[in-house]
Amino acid sequence: xxxxxxxxxxxxxxxxxxxxxxxxxxxxxxxxxxxxxxxxxxxxxxxxxxxxxxxxxxxxxxxxxxxxxxxxxxxxxxxxxxxxxxxxxxxxxxxxxxxxxxxxxxxxxxxxxxxxxxxxxxxxxxxxxxxxxxxxxxxxxxxxxxxxxxxxxxxxxxxxxxxxxxxxxxxxxxxxxxxxxxxxxxxxxxxxxxxxxxxxxxxxxxxxxxxxxxxxxxxxxxxxxxxxxxxxxxxxxxxxxxxxxxxxxxxxxxxxxxxxxxxxxxxxxxxxxxxxxxxxxxxxxxxxxxxxxxxxxxxxxxxxxxxxxxxxxxxxxxxxxxxxxxxxxxxxxxxxxxxxxxxxxxxxxxxxxxxxxxxxxxxxxxxxxxxxxxx
Amino acid sequence: xxxxxxxxxxxxxxxxxxxxxxxxxxxxxxxxxxxxxxxxxxxxxxxxxxxxxxxxxxxxxxxxxxxxxxxxxxxxxxxxxxxxxxxxxxxxxxxxxxxxxxxxxxxxxxxxxxxxxxxxxxxxxxxxxxxxxxxxxxxxxxxxxxxxxxxxxxxxxxxxxxxxxxxxxxxxxxxxxxxxxxxxxxxxxxxxxxxxxxxxxxxxxxxxxxxxxxxxxxxxxxxxxxxxxxxxxxxxxxxxxxxxxxxxxxxxxxxxxxxxxxxxxxxxxxxxxxxxxxxxxxxxxxxxxxxxxxxxxxxxxxxxxxxxxxxxxxxxxxxxxxxxxxxxxxxxxxxxxxxxxxxxxxxxxxxxxxxxxxxxxxxxxxxxxxxxxxx
Numbered sequence: 161x162x163x164x165x166x167x168x169x170x171x172x173x174x175x176x177x178x179x180x181x182x183x184x185x186x187x188x189x190x191x192x193x194x195x196x197x198x199x200x201x202x203x204x205x206x207x208x209x210x211x212x213x214x215x216x217x218x219x220x221x222x223x224x225x226x227x228x229x230x231x232x233x234x235x236x237x238x239x240x241x242x243x244x245x246x247x248x249x250x251x252x253x254x255x256x257x258x259x260x261x262x263x264x265x266x267x268x269x270x271x272x273x274x275x276x277x278x279x280x281x282x283x284x285x286x287x288x289x290x291x292x293x294x295x296x297x298x299x300x301x302x303x304x305x306x307x308x309x310x311x312x313x314x315x316x317x318x319x320x321x322x323x324x325x326x327x328x329x330x331x332x333x334x335x336x337x338x339x340x341x342x343x344x345x346x347x348x349x350x351x352x353x354x355x356x357x358x359x360x361x362x363x364x365x366x367x368x369x370x371x372x373x374x375x376x377x378x379x380x381x382x383x384x385x386x387x388x389x390x391x392x393x394x395x396x397x398x399x400x401x402x403x404x405x406x407x408x409x410x411x412x413x414x415x416x417x418x419x420x421x422x423x424x425x426x427x428x429x430x431x432x433x434x435x436x437x438x439x440x441x442x443x444x445x446x447x448x449x450x451x452x453x454x455x456x457x458x459x460x461x462x463x464x465x466x467x468x469x470x471x472x473x474x475x476x477x478x479x480x481x482x483x484x485x486x487x488x489x490x491x492x493x494x495x496x497x498x499x500x501x502x503x504x505x506x507x508x509x510x511x512x513x514x515x516x517x518x519x520x521x522x523x524x525x526x527x528x529x530x531x532x533x534x535x
Numbered sequence: 536x537x538x539x540x541x542x543x544x545x546x547x548x549x550x551x552x553x554x555x556x557x558x559x560x561x562x563x564x565x566x567x568x569x570x571x572x573x574x575x576x577x578x579x580x581x582x583x584x585x586x587x588x589x590x591x592x593x594x595x596x597x598x599x600x601x602x603x604x605x606x607x608x609x610x611x612x613x614x615x616x617x618x619x620x621x622x623x624x625x626x627x628x629x630x631x632x633x634x635x636x637x638x639x640x641x642x643x644x645x646x647x648x649x650x651x652x653x654x655x656x657x658x659x660x661x662x663x664x665x666x667x668x669x670x671x672x673x674x675x676x677x678x679x680x681x682x683x684x685x686x687x688x689x690x691x692x693x694x695x696x697x698x699x700x701x702x703x704x705x706x707x708x709x710x711x712x713x714x715x716x717x718x719x720x721x722x723x724x725x726x727x728x729x730x731x732x733x734x735x736x737x738x739x740x741x742x743x744x745x746x747x748x749x750x751x752x753x754x755x756x757x758x759x760x761x762x763x764x765x766x767x768x769x770x771x772x773x774x775x776x777x778x779x780x781x782x783x784x785x786x787x788x789x790x791x792x793x794x795x796x797x798x799x800x801x802x803x804x805x806x807x808x809x810x811x812x813x814x815x816x817x818x819x820x821x822x823x824x825x826x827x828x829x830x831x832x833x834x835x836x837x838x839x840x841x842x843x844x845x846x847x848x849x850x851x852x853x854x855x856x857x858x859x860x861x862x863x864x865x866x867x868x869x870x871x872x873x874x875x876x877x878x879x880x881x882x883x884x885x886x887x888x889x890x891x892x893x894x895x896x897x898x899x900x901x902x903x904x905x906x907x908x909x910x
Contacts, residue, residue, distance in 0.1 A: 214869060214870040215867070378875075379872075380784075381758070381860070381868070381869070382784070383756070383758060383782035383783065383784060384782050386863075386868050386869075389860075389861075389868050389869035390868060390869060393869050393870055393872045394869075394870045397870060397872045402873075403872060403873065404872075404873045404874060404875045405860055405861070405869055405872050405873070405874050405875075406860065406874070406875050406876075407758035407759050407783070407815070407816075407860055408758065408782070408783050408784040408816075409755075409757070409758060409783040409784070409815055409816025409819055410815055410816070410875065410876075410877065410880075411819065412816075412818045412819030412822060412880070413815060413818055413819075413877060413880035413881075414875070416818060416880070416881075440782070440784055440785055440788060441782075441784025441785070441787075443787045443788055443791060444784055444786065444787030444788075444819060444823060447787060447822060447823055447826045448819060448822055450826075451822045451825075451826070485756070485764075485780055485781065485782055486764075486780070487864075488761075488863035488864050488866060488868065489862075489863050489864070489866035489867065489868035490866045491863060491864035491865045491866035492590070492864065493756070493761050493764050493765065493863065493864035494589060494756070494761075494764035494765060494768050494769075494780055495589040495768055495769045495772055497754075497768045497772045497778060497779075497780050498777075498778065498779045498780070499779060499780050499781070500753075500779045500780075500781050500785065500789070501781075501785075502785065502788060505785075505787070505788035505791070506788075506791075
C-alpha cells in the first residue's frame with residue numbers, strides 16, 4: 161500500500177510525515193466488537209436499525225426493494241458508504257428474487273428498482289456510485305444468461321460491501337500514521353454504523369485507540385437527528401474508547417481551551433476541488449478549526465469523491481422535514497414555528513488540512529492532487 | 536438620552552452612525568403582548584414558569600425565600616436580569632414577611648436570605664449586583680426603624696425591576712438606530728422572559744420589528760436547555776416577529792449563504808476589557824461572525840458589567856448536570872456516557888462589534904470606553 165503525500169496544508173502548523181505503510185497491522189475483529197451494519201444473507205438485506213440505537217439493538221431483515229428504499233429514506237440505515245452498500249444489496253435482492261419470464265422483463269424490473277433506490281436521498285454520492293457500478297456490470301453482461309446475470313449482480317453487491325470494509329481498514333491505518341497523539345473531536349457518525357464495518361472516521365479512531373494514542377474523543381451530539389449522541393457515543397463507548405459527549409455549540413469553547421488536537425469527520429460527497437458536503441455543522445467546525453489552528457481532516461473512500469462536479473456549490477443539499485428540528489429524540493421541544501432544516505452543509509476546501517482515503521492522504525492543492533489520485 | 540459613540544470595530548466593514556436619540560418613541564405596551572416575567576405582589580413573587588413554555592403558560596406564586604432560590608436554581612426563571620430582579624424580590628419577600636422580635640434578628644435572617652439567594656447560580660453578575668444593592672441600602676439605614684427598613688427594601692426591589700424595564704426600552708431604541716435592516720440571528724433567550732419585561736435583545740428586536748426593519752429572525756435552538764427553541768421562538772412568534780428556528784450547528788451554513796446581516800446576543804457578565812460570558816455557543820457564533828464579516832453585538836444593561844474583573848478568564852463558568860446533555864426536552868437521547876456541560880462560554884472582546892447598553896453603544900477599544908461609561 162502506497163501513500164500519496166503532497167504538500168501539507170499551508171495555513172496550519174501541522175507537519176505531515178512522508179511515509180509508507182508496509183502492511184496492515186490489524187484485522188477488523190482486532191478493532192471492534194460490532195457486527196457489520198448491513199449484510200446480504202438468505203435473500204434478505206440485514207440491517208442494524210439505527211433509529212432504535214442507543215435504546216435497543218435490533219437487526220431487521222428486508223425482503224423487498226421497497227423495504228430497502230424505505231429504510232434508507234427513514235434513516236434506519238444512514239451514512240454515505242452504508243447507504244451505498246444497502247442500495248447495492250437492494251439490487252442484489254431484486255436480482256435474486258425477481259420472478260420474471262424473460263431477460264427483458266428482468267431488466268425492466270431492474271431499472272425500476274434502480275430508480276426507486278436512487279430516489280431515496282440526494283446528497284451522498286456513494287448511493288449513485290454503487291447503483292451505477294452494478295447497472296454498468298449488468299448492462300455489460302446483457303448477453304449472458306439470466307441466471308448468470310442474477311449471480312453477477314449478487315456477487316458485485318457483495319464485493320462492494322467487502323471492498324468498503326477493506327477500504328476502511330486501510331483508511332484506519334493511514335489516518336493513524338498522520339494524526340497527532342491526544343484529543344480528537346468528531347461530528348455526526350462516520351463510524352461502523354455509517355459504513356459496512358469499522359467506519360471511515362471510526363476505523364481511524366479504532367486504530368489510534370488500539371495504539372494508545374487517543375487520549376479523549378469529543379463527540380458532538382449532532383442535532384437534529386443526533387447521530388453523534390445516539391450512534392457515535394454508543395458505538396465508540398461500546399468499543400471502549402474514552403469519550404465525552406457535548407452539544408454541538410460546545411465545540412468552539414472546548415477548542416478555545418486547547419483541548420482538541422485534531423478534528424476528523426466523514427464526507428457525503430467530495431468534489432473535484434476538494435470542497436465537500438457533510439452533516440450539517442461540519443462547516444462551523446471547519447471555521448473553528450481554522451481560528452484555533454487545529455488540523456481538520458475528512459476521512460472518506462474514493463467512492464465518495466465525485467470528480468464530475470467542480471465545486472461544492474454544485475452539490476444538491478437535502479432539506480428534511482421541520483419535525484426533525486421541532487422535536488428531539490421523540491419529544492416536542494418548540495412551538496409550531498417555521499424551520500430551516502438542511503441535512504448537510506458545504507465545507508470549502510480552504511478549511512481542509514487533508515483528505516484521508518484508502519489510497520493515501522490528499523493534501524492541498526486538492527484540485528491537482530485529487531486528479532492525480534484517479535490517474 | 537445621549538448615546539456614547541466611540542470608534543467602530545476595525546475588523547468589520549460596519550459603519551457606525553453617530554447620532555442622538557431625542558426621546559423614546561415606544562412604550563412597553565406598544566412592543567409586546569407579554570406580561571412582566573417576574574413581579575412582586577401581595578407578599579408573593581409571581582413568575583412565569585419558564586420550564587413549562589412552550590407547552591404551557593403558567594404563573595407561579597412563591598411565598599418563601601427558599602422557594603425563590605429553588606426557582607432560580609431549577610431555571611423556572613433564568614436570564615441574567617430576570618434572575619437579578621427575582622433575587623431582589625426574594626429579599627423583599629423576606630423583608631415584608633419576616634416574623635422577628637428585634638432588628639438584630641431581622642438582619643440575621645436577612646443575611647441568611649442573602650446567602651441563600653446568592654448561592655443559586657454563579658455566572659450571571661446581575662444576581663450579585665441586585666442583592667448587594669439591597670444589602671447596602673439596608674445597611675445604610677440600619678439606624679432607621681424596622682418598619683422603615685422593611686419598606687425601603689420592598690421599594691428598592693421594585694425599583695430594580697422598574698429600572699430594568701426602562702433600561703430595556705432604552706436599549707431597544709438605541710439598538711434599533713445602529714442595526715442594519717435585514718436578517719438578524721440570535722442565540723438563547725435574552726427576550727422578555729430573560730428580563731423583567733421586553734428583553735435586552737428582545738427590546739431591540741421588538742423595536743426594529745415595529746419599524747419594519749426586521750426581515751427575518753434566525754433563532755438558534757440553544758442546546759442543551761433549548762432556551763432558543765422553547766422561549767425565544769415562543770415569545771417572538773407570540774409577538775408576531777417573522778422567524779425561523781434552526782439547530783445551533785446550522786448558524787454557520789446560514790451565514791455562509793449570506794442570510795445574516797447582524798448577530799445580537801445577551802450577556803451574563805461583561806468584564807472591564809469587554810470580554811463577556813454568555814450562553815454556551817455564543818463564542819462559536821462570534822468566530823463565525825468574524826469569518827463572515829457580520830456585525831456581532833451584545834445587548835446588556837450596565838448591571839451586567841463587572842468592572843472588578845479584568846478579563847474573561849476570571850469569570851467562573853457554571854458546569855451543570857450531565858442529564859441536560861443526555862436528555863432533550865425530557866427524552867433520553869444518548870447512552871450513559873461521560874459528558875461535558877458548561878452552561879456558558881467566554882467571548883473575547885476582539886470578536887465584538889459593540890455593546891448596546893441603556894446609556895449608548897460601547898465600541899472598541901472596550902477597556903477605555905467601558906471605563907468612560909462609568910465615569
